[in-house]
Amino acid sequence: MTDMTSQATPSPDEKLDSASARRARIMGGVLIALALLVLFGLNVTPGEVATFRLTTPRDAIQVGNLVVPGGPFNMIAAALLAFLGVRQFLRGGAKWTNLSLGIGLAILVMAFLVWATAGKSFSLTGMLQATMVRAVPIALGGLAGVLSERVAVVNIAIEGMLLAGAFTGALIGSLLGGWVGMFAAILVGGGFGMLLAALVVTYRMDQIIAGVVINLFVLGVTSYVSSQVFSEYRHLNNAPTFRAFKIPLLGDIPVIGPMLFNQNLFVYGALILVAISTYYLFHTKNGLRARAVGEHPRAADTLGVDVYRTRYIHVTLGGMVAGFGGAWFTLGSVGRFDENMTNGRGYIGLAAMIFGRWHPVGALSAALIFGFADSIQQKLALLNTPIPSEFLAMAPYIATIIVVAGLIGRSKPPAANGTPYTKE
Amino acid sequence: MTFLNKITARTGLAAALLAGTVMTASAFTACQVTDTGGIDDAGFNQTAWKGVQDAMEASDIEGRFLESQAETDYEANLNSLIEGNCDIIVTVGFLMGDATKAAAEANPEQKFSIVDFAYDPTIPNVLGQVYATDQGAFLAGYLAAGMSQTGVVGTFGGINIPPVTAFMDGFYYGVQYYNEQKGTDVMVLGWNPESSEGLFTGNFDSLDDGRAFAENLHQEGADIVMPVAGPVGLGSAQLADEMGTDSLKIIGVDADQTQTDPEKAHVYLTSVLKRMDSTVTQVIDMAMNDTFEGGLIVGTLENEGVGLAPYGAFEDSIPEELKAEIEAVKAGIIDGSIQVGM
Numbered sequence: 001m002t003d004m005t006s007q008a009t010p011s012p013d014e015k016l017d018s019a020s021a022r023r024a025r026i027m028g029g030v031l032i033a034l035a036l037l038v039l040f041g042l043n044v045t046p047g048e049v050a051t052f053r054l055t056t057p058r059d060a061i062q063v064g065n066l067v068v069p070g071g072p073f074n075m076i077a078a079a080l081l082a083f084l085g086v087r088q089f090l091r092g093g094a095k096w097t098n099l100s101l102g103i104g105l106a107i108l109v110m111a112f113l114v115w116a117t118a119g120k121s122f123s124l125t126g127m128l129q130a131t132m133v134r135a136v137p138i139a140l141g142g143l144a145g146v147l148s149e150r151v152a153v154v155n156i157a158i159e160g161m162l163l164a165g166a167f168t169g170a171l172i173g174s175l176l177g178g179w180v181g182m183f184a185a186i187l188v189g190g191g192f193g194m195l196l197a198a199l200v201v202t203y204r205m206d207q208i209i210a211g212v213v214i215n216l217f218v219l220g221v222t223s224y225v226s227s228q229v230f231s232e233y234r235h236l237n238n239a240p241t242f243r244a245f246k247i248p249l250l251g252d253i254p255v256i257g258p259m260l261f262n263q264n265l266f267v268y269g270a271l272i273l274v275a276i277s278t279y280y281l282f283h284t285k286n287g288l289r290a291r292a293v294g295e296h297p298r299a300a301d302t303l304g305v306d307v308y309r310t311r312y313i314h315v316t317l318g319g320m321v322a323g324f325g326g327a328w329f330t331l332g333s334v335g336r337f338d339e340n341m342t343n344g345r346g347y348i349g350l351a352a353m354i355f356g357r358w359h360p361v362g363a364l365s366a367a368l369i370f371g372f373a374d375s376i377q378q379k380l381a382l383l384n385t386p387i388p389s390e391f392l393a394m395a396p397y398i399a400t401i402i403v404v405a406g407l408i409g410r411s412k413p414p415a416a417n418g419t420p421y422t423k424e
Numbered sequence: 425m426t427f428l429n430k431i432t433a434r435t436g437l438a439a440a441l442l443a444g445t446v447m448t449a450s451a452f453t454a455c456q457v458t459d460t461g462g463i464d465d466a467g468f469n470q471t472a473w474k475g476v477q478d479a480m481e482a483s484d485i486e487g488r489f490l491e492s493q494a495e496t497d498y499e500a501n502l503n504s505l506i507e508g509n510c511d512i513i514v515t516v517g518f519l520m521g522d523a524t525k526a527a528a529e530a531n532p533e534q535k536f537s538i539v540d541f542a543y544d545p546t547i548p549n550v551l552g553q554v555y556a557t558d559q560g561a562f563l564a565g566y567l568a569a570g571m572s573q574t575g576v577v578g579t580f581g582g583i584n585i586p587p588v589t590a591f592m593d594g595f596y597y598g599v600q601y602y603n604e605q606k607g608t609d610v611m612v613l614g615w616n617p618e619s620s621e622g623l624f625t626g627n628f629d630s631l632d633d634g635r636a637f638a639e640n641l642h643q644e645g646a647d648i649v650m651p652v653a654g655p656v657g658l659g660s661a662q663l664a665d666e667m668g669t670d671s672l673k674i675i676g677v678d679a680d681q682t683q684t685d686p687e688k689a690h691v692y693l694t695s696v697l698k699r700m701d702s703t704v705t706q707v708i709d710m711a712m713n714d715t716f717e718g719g720l721i722v723g724t725l726e727n728e729g730v731g732l733a734p735y736g737a738f739e740d741s742i743p744e745e746l747k748a749e750i751e752a753v754k755a756g757i758i759d760g761s762i763q764v765g766m
Contacts, residue, residue, distance in 0.1 A: 056643075126643035130636055137632075219493065223462065227491065231464035238687045243666065333632040334659040336687075339462035340493065343630040378640045381623040382613050389584055393626045 024097045028089030031104045035081035038108065042115035044070030050114045051121035060252040070118035077111035105402070113376070116385045127375045128259040135364070135371030136270045136332070137162065137342070140325025141349020142356060142363030143273060147318035148193070149358055150281060151311045152294040152416040156211025157196050158322050159346025160218035165189045165326020167222040170337035173239030173330065181239055182265075182327045189323015190316050192218070197315040201308050204420040215346075223339045230337065241335045242266065266324075266332035270364070273321060277360045290314055294414035297421040307421050322346070355400060357411040366400065373399035452485040454708050455510035457501045459517030460492055461628040465655040466684035467677065468628075468700075472516040472539050474679075475704025482705070483712065498523035506531055512711040514539065514704055518587045524550065535716055537707045539700055540587040548718040551710070553703040555723040557587070557677075558594030559757050560696040560730035561650075562764045563750055564675050565598020567694060567732070568648040569610040570746045571673070578613040578646030580623035580637045582653030591652040591677055591696060593617050597765055601753070613646050617765075625653050634659025642672050648693060650675035657681075664691035673738075680733035695733035699723055726758045 050073075052066040084100045141158045148155040165185040173181025192214055199210040230237040242265045246252075251261040281287040292300040293310045301307050330337050348370065349363075356362025373396035380392050454476050458469040469491075476487040488510070490501040498520050505513050506527060512535045515524045521541040528536045528550045537551040546552075568577045579595050581588040592615040599612050615622035623641070625633040638649045638660035649664075649672065651657030657676065664672040665688050676682075676695030685692075703723055710716040723729015732750070735742055756762035 123643040126640070130640065134636060223491070223493065227462055227464045231470075234687065241662065241666070329632055333635055334662045335665075336631070336658060336662070338465070338629070338631050338655045338658065339491075340460075340629045341631050343627055375636075375640070378623065378637060381621070382640070382644055384616055384619070384621070386619075389621050389624050393624065 025089055027097050027101050028085050028087070031081055031085030031088060031100065033085075034104060034108050035078045035085055038074055038081060038111045039078040042074055042111055044074055044115055044118045046071050048118040050117035050119075052117070052124035053121055054125055054255055056123070056125075059254070059258075061254055063254045065121070066124065068114050070114050073114050074111045077107050077114075080107055109376075116380055116383050120383055122379045122383065125255050125258050127379055128255065129262075130375035130378070131368060131371040132259050132263060132267055133371070134374050135367040136266050137325050137328050137345045138349045138352050138370055139270050139274065139364045139367035140266075140321055140328070141346045142352035142367055143270075143277060143360050144189075144318040144322035144325065145350050145353035146281075146356075146358055146360050146363055147277065147321060148196075148315040149353065149417055150294045150414055151290050151314040152297065152414050152419065152421075153197065153200055153311055153315050154207040154211065154418045155196065155315065155318060156208055156350070157192060157214035158211075158318075158349055159342060159344065160211075160215035161189045161192045161319050161322035162326035162329070162342045162346045162349075163215075163222055163340070164192055164218045165323035166329035166341055167218075167225070167326075167337050168323070169327035170237055170239045170330040170335075173327075174236050178240045178242055178331050181331055182242075182324070185327035185331075186320045186323045189326060190320035193316040193319020193322070194312065196319070197312045200420060201311045201315075204422070207418055207420075219340060222337070226337055226339050237336050239330055239335050241330075242332055264332050266328040269324060273324075274360045274364045281360070291414070294416055297416050301421075301423065307423065311421075325349075351400070354411060354413075358413060370396050370400055373397075452483075452511045452708075452712050453509060454479060454485055454487050454512050454514065454711075455505045455508065456487070456489040456514045456516060456704075457498065457505065457520065458489060458491045459519060459628070459654075460494060461654040463489060463491055465628075466658060466681060467679050468654045469516055470684060471679045471698070472514070472700040472704055475701035476514070476708065478701055479705045479708040485708070485712070492520075495519060499526070502527045506534060511535065512537060512708060512716070514707065516540075516700075518585050519583075535711050537704075537711075539704070542720050546718045546720065550718050551707055551716065552720045553700065553707065553723070554720060555587075555590075555698045555700075555703075555730050556725070556764075557590045557696060557698050557730050558597070558764045559725045560698070560732060561591045561594025561677075562598035562601070562757065563732050563754055564650060564694060564696045565595040565600075565612075566602045566753055567598075567742070567746065567750055568595070568650070568675060569599040569602035569608070570749070571693065571738075571742065572610055572646075572648050573670075574645045574647045575609065576611045576613060576645035577648045577650075578623075578638075578641030578644070579650040579652065580614045580625065580641065581651075582625055582628045582656060584620070584622070584624050588652050589615070589617075589620065589622075591650070592622060594696075594764055595650055595675075598753075601762070611645075613641055613644055625656055628654040628656060631656055631659035631662075634661075635663045638663045638672065638674075642667070647671060648673045648675065650677065650696070652677050654678075658685060658688070661685060661688040661691050664688075669737075676733070682733065682736040690737040692733075692736055693738050694735050697731045697733050699729050699731070703729060724758075725754060 048070045050068045050070050054063045081104055084104050088100050144158050145155050168188040169181045169185040172184035199205040200207045244262055244264045247261040251257045289305045293307050297307045329341055352366035353363045355366040377392040377395040456476055463469050463473050480487045492498055515538045518540040524538045528547050535549055539553045542552040542554050579592050596612050596615050596617050599610050634651055634656035641649050651660045661674050664674050669691055673693040674691050676692045678698050680695045681692050682689035
């Protein structure tokens with residue numbers, strides 16, 4: 001009897017197999033199309049070379065420029081893409097789908113860069129360094145989101161917390177110095193985290209609305225003070241900035257050194273915070289409890305975890321991370337506050353969190369992809385490519401969408417995300 | 425309508441008396457809607473607002489402003505001012521062109537003036553204020569070309585719209601003119617007038633964009649950068665401050681930025697002035713003296729609506745010869761012997 005039914009309808013496993021095989025074949029087709037695009041769309045004038053500068057004259061260790069002959073390189077790139085595509089299409093190896101697509105996209109980006117740079121040059125190291133810098137506020141915003149959404153509190157207020165951090169950093173930094181400014185920004189960010197927690201945990205307010213209210217409140221207050229007070233008392237808005245400091249030896253490594261080991265406090269801070277929160281959330285008892293509160297608060301409650309307290313603590317921690325990220329805008333970058341200077345980076349951080357599957361490392365990776373696309377478009381705008389600047393400005397967003405749709409697929413939020421918990 | 429007319433006709437005398445007393449009692453009110461970037465942006469909006477402030481000091485009038493936080497605020501801000509008894513409403517910014525047009529057509533009795541926009545055909549109750557900023561920027565380009573050590577200068581804009589790109593055009597052609605005269609080969613990064621493409625931040629808010637974009641230009645060799653993006657350029661000034669002005673100098677735009685950004689005054693080689701304050705004051709005067717009519721006023725080098733700011737900290741390091749040449753170029757532009765643009 002059981003044998004017959006299993007023959008008549010495919011088991012869930014088989015269904016899954018055929019779906020992933022189909023996806024593998026579609027990806028194969030996509031890769032072949034990319035190969036054709038590289039071959040015919042990215043024509044390089046024969047003999048032209050693309051020059052990528054790796055070191056500046058000031059660097060301790062000098063390396064020559066990376067000179068790539070445009071035509072042959074893109075020929076090889078197209079061939080590799082075609083090979084990956086055909087292999088994927090014929091064998092449909094589901095296991096390799098993501099890897100092939102990842103490699104394929106990397107090859108495409110390289111071919112595109114070589115095409116755009118043919119006959120010209122730009123500083124590759126500078127671009128990578130900028131990638132890291134531009135990723136910082138987004139990664140910290142994303143990490144703030146991870147901390148609060150892992151305990152099932154949707155945090156739309158990251159944008160407001162970043163802005164509050166930036167404002168506090170500038171104000172307190174101007175009065176009492178950079179370090180105090182930074183700690184004040186962390187405290188204020190944490191304060192808004194606690195406010196959000198109070199609104200949604202204790203008063204069970206709608207989480208989205210509570211977040212939006214905080215964003216509007218912070219935008220209004222900071223804009224008001226900026227236009228009414230800062231314009232009058234200029235010394236309140238003239239904060240010192242944390243300069244980049246080179247880590248000895250490591251900072252001298254060509255290409256990687258400037259990117260990872262010659263940055264300011266905020267860049268190192270972001271990397272360390274991502275590492276700590278990954279360890280905390282996934283390798284400690286308290287981290288497990290926090291995740292349990294996010295997945296099934298009732299069960300966690302039954303086992304003696306204080307759901308309310310856990311939510312308060314993590315949303316506040318998230319706010320502190322966002323406050324630190326906000327301080328980057330003023331103390332880590334431009335030394336002064338200006339209206340709405342975060343300009344939506346908090347929302348992009350939120351997106352980075354979703355793309356990163358609610359994992360700190362994932363959020364950082366998404367932020368880096370965004371930063372990479374962002375700094376690439378800045379270089380491309382200088383190379384006089386025939387692509388309109390409006391399209392270049394879209395590049396960071398398009399890149400993120402492609403990577404997410406292609407590589408990550410469906411990401412699953414914590415099961416209880418967004419729902420208030422009522423203790424019985 | 426007719427019903428209302430009857431009422432007014434019947435109570436005409438009383439109304440006229442009342443209106444008379446009210447008019448003498450209440451001062452003239454000038455209202456302003458800013459673009460995004462804020463009233464304290466040390467440049468664009470702030471300069472236009474200074475025009476109203478100057479008028480407030482000169483004659484006893486009232487001034488009010490509403491800030492636009494986003495482009496979606498334009499219409500709402502305009503509507504709330506229309507209900508607020510303004511004698512003239514000044515909108516600041518090219519992007520407000522459509523909103524201002526709609527408001528002016530719906531309220532033909534209300535006087536409007538818009539900075540950075542020219543309507544064709546003209547609207548009878550809107551006076552446009554535009555500026556030949558390319559003339560001022562041409563001088564800045566010439567100066568930058570003469571001062572660059574690396575032979576590369578750069579510029580970037582906020583959004584690819586005419587009031588922004590006029591600066592970049594002038595800058596580009598000023599450098600080309602220098603190259604022509606001196607047989608040099610100074611390169612301009614960030615703007616290509618032929619394709620109308622270049623480097624744009626896409627906003628007038630993110631100061632850290634200003635830092636990142638200036639750093640990008642510096643990595644590619646530029647040692648003088650002209651940001652045309654409102655407050656975003658303040659981020660570039662911070663970078664120049666950290667790097668030292670031997671590595672990077674900034675050219676300000678709109679206002680004399682050594683005045684509006686005094687903490688970083690030492691990084692500004694000069695500023696390309698766009699005297700919105702003077703045209704806004706002029707427009708308010710016209711509205712007060714009933715000489716207001718729709719059309720256009722254009723600020724040029726000749727009427728000092730545009731120009732170069734003093735050289736500030738670089739007064740001594742700019743060779744006298746170069747200063748004299750710039751004066752000659754300025755005279756050439758005014759008498760038409762030098763064409764800005766190609």
